[in-house]
Amino acid sequence: SAVISQKPSRDICQRGTSLTIQCQVDSQVTMMFWYRQQPGQSLTLIATANQGSEATYESGFVIDKFPISRPNLTFSTLTVSNMSPEDSSIYLCSVGEQLRREQYFGPGTRLTVT
Amino acid sequence: AQSVTQLDSHVSVSEGTPVLLRCNYSSSYSPSLFWYVQHPNKGLQLLLKYTSAATLVKGINGFEAEFKKSETSFHLTKPSAHMSDAAEYFCVVSDTALGGTYKYIFGTGTRLKVLA
Incomplete structure (x- = not known):
């Protein structure tokens, strides 16, 4: 399985500011995913980021709020824009392959917005 | 659209049961x-998967799950609980997405507590 790292591991931010979260994989992967896990909740898919194409956002998530970049096969970023306390969550990236349908998750970024 | 329902939000067992x-x-x-497991303050780890091969799937750490089409179930079991099994467990289904790709649909999770 791939080894995935995320930066930062945690952050405390002021409302109205933006934070960019980085996701780095130790091997080339086709598919990357970004999830949100609100306190005490399950994971919700924000968007799918495949290299060479625009990110596909799930219902309730928009590009202006959560812009994503996928410049190559080992790296992606998620920006949480104009943050409010409701954005306080753990943000996780994962990687997957089309055929096997397995996903492997990064350790997450714990974001607190004050 | 596909979905999963985890029937218990909390489960408590005694160690060894x-x-x-x-x-x-x-x-x-x-x-x-x-099935994925999430230990406190850690990322998610894949326990096991079913992809239309054998209906009884064996995973890591002694866990296994049985796919029962007639009951539309995929229950996770382990013969003997260990204290280190205490964690949040997520059942996940893979759904087809746009462009022939796929995405995960997560269940709401079951928190397993293991009593000494």
Whole structure:
């Protein structure tokens, strides 16, 4: 399985500011995913980021709020824009392959917005 | 659209006793199903997966799950619980997405507590 790292591991931010979260994989992967896990909740898919194409956002998530970049096969970023306390969550990236349908998750970024 | 339902939000067992975490799925075709575990303040780890091969799937750490199409279930079991099994467990179904790709649909999770 791939080894995935995320930066930062945690952050405390002021409302109205933006934070960019980085996701780095130790091997080339086709598919990357970004999830949100609100306190005490399950994971919700924000968007799918495949290299060479625009990110596909799930219902309730928009590009202006959560812009994503996928410049190559080992790296992606998620920006949480104009943050409010409701954005306080753990943000996780994962990687997957089309055929096997397995996903492997990064350790997450714990974001607190004050 | 596919979905999964985890029937118990919390399960408590004594150390050394069997574990049963229940998951039912809804799918219009043969699904791919997964169980993931999340230990406190750690990322998610894949326990096992079902992808239309053997209906009894063995995973890591002594866990296994049985796919029962007639019952639309994919329950996770372990014969003997260990203190280190205390964690949050997620049942996941893989759904087809745009462009022929796929995405995960997560269940709401079951928190397993193991009593000494």
